[in-house]
Amino acid sequence: xxxxxxxxxxxxxxxxxxxxxxxxxxxxxxxxxxxxxxxxxxxxxxxxxxxxxxxxxxxxxxxxxxxxxxxxxxxxxxxxxxxxxxxxxxxxxxxxxxxxxxxxxxxxxxxxxx
Amino acid sequence: xxxxxxxxxxxxxxxxxxxxxxxxxxxxxxxxxxxxxxxxxxxxxxxxxxxxxxxxxxxxxxxxxxxxxxxxxxxxxxxxxxxxxxxxxxxxxxxxxxxxxxxxxxxxxxxxxxx
Numbered sequence: 461x462x463x464x465x466x467x468x469x470x471x472x473x474x475x476x477x478x479x480x481x482x483x484x485x486x487x488x489x490x491x492x493x494x495x496x497x498x499x500x501x502x503x504x505x506x507x508x509x510x511x512x513x514x515x516x517x518x519x520x521x522x523x524x525x526x527x528x529x530x531x532x533x534x535x536x537x538x539x540x541x542x543x544x545x546x547x548x549x550x551x552x553x554x555x556x557x558x559x560x561x562x563x564x565x566x567x568x569x570x571x572x573x574x
Numbered sequence: 575x576x577x578x579x580x581x582x583x584x585x586x587x588x589x590x591x592x593x594x595x596x597x598x599x600x601x602x603x604x605x606x607x608x609x610x611x612x613x614x615x616x617x618x619x620x621x622x623x624x625x626x627x628x629x630x631x632x633x634x635x636x637x638x639x640x641x642x643x644x645x646x647x648x649x650x651x652x653x654x655x656x657x658x659x660x661x662x663x664x665x666x667x668x669x670x671x672x673x674x675x676x677x678x679x680x681x682x683x684x685x686x687x688x689x
Contacts, residue, residue, distance in 0.1 A: 469614065492674050503578075503664060503680035504617075511675050550616060554674035559624050560605050562678060566616035 462487045464551050466565035474573050475543055481536040481568045483525075483551035492554040493534040494562065495525055499547045507549070510534060521545075546572045577601070578681040580665050586687045593652040595684050597665030604670030606648035607678065608632075608640065611662040623648055624670060655688045662686075 465484045473479050485491065492511050496504040508519040515527040525536045534551060551565040581596035599606065605624050609617040619632030621640040629640050637659060641649045648667075652659055662685050666678040 466616075494677055496680075503682045504666075505680070506677045509677060556674040559622065559630075560668035560670060560672075560674050560676065560678060561607075561619065561622065562617075564609075564617040566614060 462491070462553050462555055462563045464553050464563055464565035466551055466568050468568050469566065470569045470571065472571045472573065473541055476540045478539050479537065479541050479545075479570065481549050481551075481570065483534045483536065483565060485532050485534065485551075485553045487532075487553060487555075490556060492556060493525075493527060494552040494554065495519075495523070495534070495536050496550045496552060497547050498550065498567075504550065507536075541570070541572050543572050543574060545570060578665055578667050578679050580663075580681040580684050582684050583682060584685050584687075586689060587652075587655050589656060589688055591652075591655045591688075593655050593686070593688075595650040595652075595663055595665075595686070597648045597650070597667075597681055598646050599648075599667040599679070600646065601667070601669070601679075602645065603667040603679075604645075605668045605678075606642065607666040607668075608638075608648065608650045609664045609666065610634065611664055611683070617664065620650065655686075657688050660686060660688045 467482045494509045495507040497507045510527045518524045523538045552562040578599045607622040608620045623629045623642040639651045665681040668678040
């Protein structure tokens with residue numbers, strides 16, 4: 461069975477510092493990987509996704525994630541965070557079927573301090 | 575833009591009541607999902623539907639049922655609400671037919687409190 465592990469439940473960081481949110485997955489088949497962001501009192505929005513090809517994927521707001529098949533990881537990074545990045549971040553894996561079912565990690569709360 | 579609309583942002587219900595959570599999507603998506611979100615547990619799948627009147631249990635279906643009579647609408651039903659069903663409920667939809675390559679789109683969530 462597939463599973464997703466987000467090792468850090470909370471990550472506090474100062475504004476303009478770099479950040480890494482860790483995600484590891486387990487799967488016996490090829491997977492598609494996603495990072496979603498949830499701002500306070502809102503639903504989830506897609507941040508970025510890995511389907512195939514280049515192992516480094518980027519979002520429009522400066523986040524990037526690298527797919528590492530040998531380490532079964534999909535860590536999310538940003539070189540310089542902003543106060544507005546304060547949110548909860550969820551890593552998810554798709555089993556690759558037409559049902560589009562996603563398996564989510566437990567989430568990491570990123571808190572950016574001024 | 576895809577829009578997934580949940581009928582209520584906040585609900586307060588009494589123990590034992592029958593509760594309906596409604597979700598509507600406007601992009602003709604085949605798949606619809608109900609998740610429950612709890613601190614430290616992430617999102618857990620309750621039920622999903624891959625076609626009208628078709629449904630499958632997710633990871634935590636106990637105490638819940640669903641209805642999908644029309645393609646755009648997916649309802650979550652708590653037959654007899656209990657305090658341990660106090661949670662944030664998230665509805666999502668996805669187009670299907672792409673082998674899981676296309677992301678799901680989420681509603682704003684319904685925060686349900688059972689007292």
